[in-house]
Amino acid sequence: MKETELYRQVMQGVDVQAAAAAFWADNPPSSICQSVAQSLQVSHTRTPRPPRPSSSFTPSIHRPHVLTSDRLLVWSTPAGQDWQADLEKNFPDASIFRLFQVMICSLDQDTRSNYGAGLLRFMQFCDSINVPETQRMPASEALLAQFIMAFTGITTSKTLNNWIAGLQFWHIVNGAPWHASAMVHHTRRGFLKMVPPSARRAKRPPVTIEALSILFDNLSFSNPFDCAVGAAAFMAFWCCCHLGELVIPSPNLFDPIKHVSRSVLPLATIILSNSVHAASLHIPWTKTTKEEGAIISITARPHRTCPLAAMEQHTLVNANVPANAPLFAYLTPTGWSPLTRQDFISHCNNV
DSSP, rough: HHHHHHHHHHHHTTOOOHHHHHHHHHOOOOSSHHHHHHSSSSSOOOOOOOOOOOOOOOOOOOSSSGGGGGGHHHHHHHHHHHHHHHHHSSOOOHHHOOOOOOHHTTTTTTHHHHHHHHHHHHHHHHHHHTTTTGTTTOOOOHHHHHHHTTTTTTOOOOHHHHHHHHHHHHHHHTTTOOOOOOOHHHHHHHHTOOOOGGOOOOOOOOOOHHHHHHHHHOOTTSSSHHHHHHHHHHHHTTTOOOOOTSSSTTTOOOOOOTTBBEEEEEESEEETTTSOOEEEEEEEBBBBTTTEEEEHHHHHHSSTHHHHHHHHHHHTTTTTOTTSSTTTEEEEEEEEEOOHHHHHHHHHHHH
């Protein structure tokens, strides 16, 4: 079952049990959690890459080589496996399958990957000080505090917060108690005060109208790619949008639940009381409103970087891109391609 379709069923209250049961019937499990992870990859199966030297860990039956985003489900400990065994004694397998499926859907793909990266660091730390498998989960407060201490002065507080949140979620899906209390609290406070200046990301310079004008002057608005880049840039600037609300992170991660598609085109233009042309479109997801999304207002500007004019040109030049493609997808000699964040940033930086 495609992950986005599963989200849609859960959000709309559709009977996800029937769909989960159908998957369960067609995919005999090696373990329930592995089957849940597999169900999220059916439509875009990916193979985990060989680990880099920095990502190596001690081989264990509790930690098979899987995608980073699947570690929260598939990696476990003897305590976690015992808990799952108890579940299987008291509940039908298909019911447990649905439980894990719904729990993991509370996290986005990117969040699962970030949490999985933190889980790897925790396991590497446990390997480095020879922590037995039985003591890795539930992790004692002393172990959690030492894990934080090991990265003090090395990494950022944002990274650490992601790692700790991932460890906590890993405990939750394995039915294990979470022992973070006063010791962890004060260790994290000390960690925050000891973050080195070199680990802090320098503030980026602001995007100015002058920079936007340079971009405009170096784009060809008869070129489908340039047209998509210009429309995304001018809309992000004038409409105060996060870039993640307009373009997708990578070609294989377009999610209709989170990303706006070309189905919003063509834009319906209205004339305001001050004779200014304007339009609006609905984006399906924002960081604050989640699935409620938001309305983006696009107002014509008396400037050559006018977002409304750029969107109209993008709609015209890339007219043959299908409606279910991302909003800023563009035509190519072999069909069409989505505009990704990396491609957008690289092209703007080159200009």
